Amino acid sequence: MANVTTSSVAGVVAGKNPLVYSASSPYTIFLFQAVLILAFCQILHWPLKKIRQPRVIAEVIAGIILGPTVMGRIPGFSAMCFPQASKQGLSLVANIGIILFLFIVGLEVDLKYIKKNLTAAVSVGIINMAIPFAIGCGIAKALYNHYKEEDQDVSFTTQMVFIAVAMCITAFPVLVRILIELNLIGDLVGTIVLSSGIINDLTGWILLALVVTLANADNGIQTLYILLLAVAWFFVLLYPVKYLFTLYLRRWTNDLTSGQPSPLLMILIISMVFTSAFYTDIIGVHPIFGAFMVGVIIPRDNGYVIRITEKLEDLIYILMIPIYFAVVGLSVDLTKLNKGIDWAFCIAVIALAMSGKIMGGFIGAKLNGFCWRDSLTVGVLMSCKGIVEIIVLNVGLNAKIISERVYSMFVVMAVVTTFLTTPLTMWVYPPKYRKGTSNWSDDKKGKEGENEEMLSETTTKLSIASLDRFGFSGVLLLLKKIDAISNLMLLLKDLEKDRPGANIFAIHLREFTSRTSHLLEASSAGDSSKNEQEYADSISILSIVKAFSTMLDINFLAKSLLSPINSFMVSVNDQVTGPGNFLLTSASPSGLFQASTEGDFEMYKQVLEECKCHVGVLIPNTTKFSEGTKTIRLIFNQDDRLSSSDLLALHLVHRFALVHPDIHVYVRSTASRNKEFEHQFEEYLESSREDVFLHISYFKTLSDIMEKKEEEFGGSLFVVSNEFMEDHLEDMVRHGQSKEFDTLVVRAK
The missing domain is CATH 1.20.1530.20 (Na+/H+ antiporter like fold)
Incomplete structure (x- = not known):
C-alpha cells in the first residue's frame, strides 16, 4: 500500500506550503x-x-x-x-x-x-x-x-x-x-x-x-x-x-x-x-x-x-x-x-x-x-x-x-x-x-429632383415660406435594440407616405468587443456573398426589419455594422452620403437618465451632437402595433425666431399630416398671439391635405401642456427640437412614460 502522509492529503491545514511544487x-x-x-x-x-x-x-x-x-x-x-x-x-x-x-x-x-x-x-x-x-x-x-x-x-x-x-x-x-x-x-x-x-x-x-x-x-x-x-x-x-x-x-x-x-x-x-x-x-x-x-x-x-x-x-x-x-x-x-x-x-x-x-x-x-x-x-x-x-x-x-x-x-x-x-x-x-471605399446610395445622388436640392446645404437658410421645397436625399435607420422596431417602421411608413417604394437603408449597430469572431466578421464585411448571412449574424434584427418593410411597402437595404462603442458615430457617419440624409433611430426612455446602466444616454447625445446629417431620435412609450391615426403634437420653443431644428420638425409634421390630420401645435410665448405667425404654418400644414384639423395654443412652461385635463395624450406623437429637449429631457421622458405618448426629437444639420 502506498505511503500517503497526512500533510499531503490535508494540505495547508496540516501545515503544507501549497506553493512548493509537487510532481504528484x-x-x-x-x-x-x-x-x-x-x-x-x-x-x-x-x-x-x-x-x-x-x-x-x-x-x-x-x-x-x-x-x-x-x-x-x-x-x-x-x-x-x-x-x-x-x-x-x-x-x-x-x-x-x-x-x-x-x-x-x-x-x-x-x-x-x-x-x-x-x-x-x-x-x-x-x-x-x-x-x-x-x-x-x-x-x-x-x-x-x-x-x-x-x-x-x-x-x-x-x-x-x-x-x-x-x-x-x-x-x-x-x-x-x-x-x-x-x-x-x-x-x-x-x-x-x-x-x-x-x-x-x-x-x-x-x-x-x-x-x-x-x-x-x-x-x-x-x-x-x-x-x-x-x-x-x-x-x-x-x-x-x-x-x-x-x-x-x-x-x-x-x-x-x-x-x-x-x-x-x-x-x-x-x-x-x-x-x-x-x-x-x-x-x-x-x-x-x-x-x-x-x-x-x-x-x-x-x-x-x-x-x-x-x-x-x-x-x-x-x-x-x-x-x-x-x-x-x-x-x-x-x-x-x-x-x-x-x-x-x-x-x-x-x-x-x-x-x-x-x-x-x-x-x-x-x-x-x-x-x-x-x-x-x-x-x-x-x-x-x-x-x-x-x-x-x-x-x-x-x-x-x-x-x-x-x-x-x-x-x-x-x-x-x-x-x-x-x-x-x-x-x-x-x-x-479618410476615404470610404463606397457608399450605400452613391447611385441615388442627383436623382431626388429639383425640389430637394436645398438639402445640399444646411437648413439655416430655410424659412416657413420655402419649406415646400424641402425634402430628404436619403433615409437611414439606425438600429441597436429590437424593442422599438415596430414603432420606427410605422413612423417611416408615415414619413414616406408620398413616396411609395422609397429606399430605406437600415444599419444594425453592434459593439466590437475585440473578439476574434467579431474581427473575422468585420474584416469580411464587404463580401457580397455573405449578405444573406448578415441577418442571422445580427441576431435576426435586420430580418425582422425586412419583414416589416415588406408589409409596409418600403424598399429595404441593410448593413450590420461592428464598431467600438466609444467611436460608433465615426462608423455611422461613413454611411451618410450627404447633409441632406435623415437618420432615424430610437432610445429607450429608461436609458435616457444619466444614472441608467443601459447606456442610451451617451448614445443619444453622440447621435444628436456628431451626426453629419439631419437626425430624428424616437423615444417610444406606446407598445401596441397599430396603423390607425394618431394625434401629432408639435412644440415650438419660441414664436419670434424658429431654429433650423424647429423648421425640420415642422416639415416632418407636414409629412405626417398626410396620414394623421389631427395636428396640435404648442408655441412657447410670453407675448400675445402672433396672427401672422399662425397663418404661415396654418397655410403650410394645410397644403398637405385639405381636411387637416389644426389646433394652435400657447404655453409658458411644459406643465401648461401636460396638465391640461381636457387633453388625451395616450398614443400621441410629440415632435420637438433638440434645443427644447435639452432643457426638458427628464420631464418629457417621465411624462411620456406616465401618459404613454411617443416623442420624436429632431436636430437639423
Missing part, C-alpha cells in the same frame, strides 16, 4: 500561477485600453514584470511563484494555446479577399517586407559578432535570415484589431492594409518555416527534404483533405447551411489541427505551422469560420495566450542589457524596424497611385509587430538561433512598435482625411 499534484501551483498571470494582465490592460492599445502589450509587459527583470529581483519570488520544475506545466498549456491560436490565425486568412485587390496587395506586401528584410540582413552581422554565445551552434546564414524575418513581419491579428478600433476597415487604406497584411503574414510564416528548417537540419540535403515534406503536406491539406472535408460537410451534414459546426465536426477539426501540428513537428518544422495550414483550408461559407472561432476563442485568449506571454516574459531579462552598446543596439533595432516597415509600405502604396498621406499611413500600420513577432522570437530562442540578450532586445522592439502604431496612425491619418 502539479496543478496546485499551476492554478496559483494562472490566477496571478491573469490578474497582472488585466490590471495592466485597464489603463492601456484607455489609449487604444491592444491587449497583447499588457500581456507581454505582465510577463516581463513577473520575470527576472522586475519581480524576479525580489529575493525568493521566482523560486516560490515560478520554480523551475513548474515551468513544464506552464509551457505545455502555453504551447497548446499557441497551436490553437495559429489555427485561428489561419482562419483569418481569406485568400478571396486578396483577389479583390491582388495587384496592390502583392506589390505593397512584398515591398513592405523586402526593405526591412534587407535592413535586417545588414544589422544581423553586427548582432552575430557581438552576441553569439559559445554554446550557440548556429550558422550566420541561419541567424541572418531569422533576424531579417523578425524585422519584416507584420502581426496580422493585432493589425486587424487596430483597423477596427480606428474605424478603418471600410476605408480605402484599411482595405489595402488588410489584403497586404495577409500576403505579409503568409510570406512571413513561410520564411520562418525555412529558418527553423535550416536550424534543425545538419546539412543542405536534410534542409531540402524537410522543406519538400512540409510543402507536400500543405498541398495534401489544400487539395484532397480540403475537398473531402468540404464534400463531407455538404453531403452528410447541415453545418455549412446553418453556419454552425456540430460537436462531432469540432472534434474532427481539432483532431485535424493536432494531427497536422504533430506531423510538422516530427519532420523538423515547428507544430504551429501545421495548425496554421489547417486553418487556411477550412471552408469560409456562410460564416462557418466565425462560428468555429466563437467556440474556441474564449479559452485561448483568456487563459492560454496570457500564460504563453508570461512564459515569454519569464525568459526576458532586461538586466542583462547592462552596457551602453546593448541599449544602442536595442534603439537601433527599434528605429530600423519602424523605418524599414514604414518606408516599404510608403513606397509600395505610392507605386499604386496613393497620395503621400495614405501611403505613409499604410507604412505605419504595416509596422505593427505584436503577438506574431513574439511567437517568432520565442521559436528562435527555443531553437537557439538567437541569444537571450538579442531575444530581449527584439521583445522590447515588438512592444514599442506595436505601442506606437495606433497613436502614429491617428496623427498621420485623422478622420477628416
Whole structure:
C-alpha cells in the first residue's frame, strides 16, 4: 500500500506550503500561477485600453514584470511563484494555446479577399517586407559578432535570415484589431492594409518555416527534404483533405447551411489541427505551422469560420495566450542589457524596424497611385509587430538561433512598435482625411429632383415660406435594440407616405468587443456573398426589419455594422452620403437618465451632437402595433425666431399630416398671439391635405401642456427640437412614460 502522509492529503491545514511544487499534484501551483498571470494582465490592460492599445502589450509587459527583470529581483519570488520544475506545466498549456491560436490565425486568412485587390496587395506586401528584410540582413552581422554565445551552434546564414524575418513581419491579428478600433476597415487604406497584411503574414510564416528548417537540419540535403515534406503536406491539406472535408460537410451534414459546426465536426477539426501540428513537428518544422495550414483550408461559407472561432476563442485568449506571454516574459531579462552598446543596439533595432516597415509600405502604396498621406499611413500600420513577432522570437530562442540578450532586445522592439502604431496612425491619418471605399446610395445622388436640392446645404437658410421645397436625399435607420422596431417602421411608413417604394437603408449597430469572431466578421464585411448571412449574424434584427418593410411597402437595404462603442458615430457617419440624409433611430426612455446602466444616454447625445446629417431620435412609450391615426403634437420653443431644428420638425409634421390630420401645435410665448405667425404654418400644414384639423395654443412652461385635463395624450406623437429637449429631457421622458405618448426629437444639420 502506498505511503500517503497526512500533510499531503490535508494540505495547508496540516501545515503544507501549497506553493512548493509537487510532481504528484502539479496543478496546485499551476492554478496559483494562472490566477496571478491573469490578474497582472488585466490590471495592466485597464489603463492601456484607455489609449487604444491592444491587449497583447499588457500581456507581454505582465510577463516581463513577473520575470527576472522586475519581480524576479525580489529575493525568493521566482523560486516560490515560478520554480523551475513548474515551468513544464506552464509551457505545455502555453504551447497548446499557441497551436490553437495559429489555427485561428489561419482562419483569418481569406485568400478571396486578396483577389479583390491582388495587384496592390502583392506589390505593397512584398515591398513592405523586402526593405526591412534587407535592413535586417545588414544589422544581423553586427548582432552575430557581438552576441553569439559559445554554446550557440548556429550558422550566420541561419541567424541572418531569422533576424531579417523578425524585422519584416507584420502581426496580422493585432493589425486587424487596430483597423477596427480606428474605424478603418471600410476605408480605402484599411482595405489595402488588410489584403497586404495577409500576403505579409503568409510570406512571413513561410520564411520562418525555412529558418527553423535550416536550424534543425545538419546539412543542405536534410534542409531540402524537410522543406519538400512540409510543402507536400500543405498541398495534401489544400487539395484532397480540403475537398473531402468540404464534400463531407455538404453531403452528410447541415453545418455549412446553418453556419454552425456540430460537436462531432469540432472534434474532427481539432483532431485535424493536432494531427497536422504533430506531423510538422516530427519532420523538423515547428507544430504551429501545421495548425496554421489547417486553418487556411477550412471552408469560409456562410460564416462557418466565425462560428468555429466563437467556440474556441474564449479559452485561448483568456487563459492560454496570457500564460504563453508570461512564459515569454519569464525568459526576458532586461538586466542583462547592462552596457551602453546593448541599449544602442536595442534603439537601433527599434528605429530600423519602424523605418524599414514604414518606408516599404510608403513606397509600395505610392507605386499604386496613393497620395503621400495614405501611403505613409499604410507604412505605419504595416509596422505593427505584436503577438506574431513574439511567437517568432520565442521559436528562435527555443531553437537557439538567437541569444537571450538579442531575444530581449527584439521583445522590447515588438512592444514599442506595436505601442506606437495606433497613436502614429491617428496623427498621420485623422478622420477628416479618410476615404470610404463606397457608399450605400452613391447611385441615388442627383436623382431626388429639383425640389430637394436645398438639402445640399444646411437648413439655416430655410424659412416657413420655402419649406415646400424641402425634402430628404436619403433615409437611414439606425438600429441597436429590437424593442422599438415596430414603432420606427410605422413612423417611416408615415414619413414616406408620398413616396411609395422609397429606399430605406437600415444599419444594425453592434459593439466590437475585440473578439476574434467579431474581427473575422468585420474584416469580411464587404463580401457580397455573405449578405444573406448578415441577418442571422445580427441576431435576426435586420430580418425582422425586412419583414416589416415588406408589409409596409418600403424598399429595404441593410448593413450590420461592428464598431467600438466609444467611436460608433465615426462608423455611422461613413454611411451618410450627404447633409441632406435623415437618420432615424430610437432610445429607450429608461436609458435616457444619466444614472441608467443601459447606456442610451451617451448614445443619444453622440447621435444628436456628431451626426453629419439631419437626425430624428424616437423615444417610444406606446407598445401596441397599430396603423390607425394618431394625434401629432408639435412644440415650438419660441414664436419670434424658429431654429433650423424647429423648421425640420415642422416639415416632418407636414409629412405626417398626410396620414394623421389631427395636428396640435404648442408655441412657447410670453407675448400675445402672433396672427401672422399662425397663418404661415396654418397655410403650410394645410397644403398637405385639405381636411387637416389644426389646433394652435400657447404655453409658458411644459406643465401648461401636460396638465391640461381636457387633453388625451395616450398614443400621441410629440415632435420637438433638440434645443427644447435639452432643457426638458427628464420631464418629457417621465411624462411620456406616465401618459404613454411617443416623442420624436429632431436636430437639423
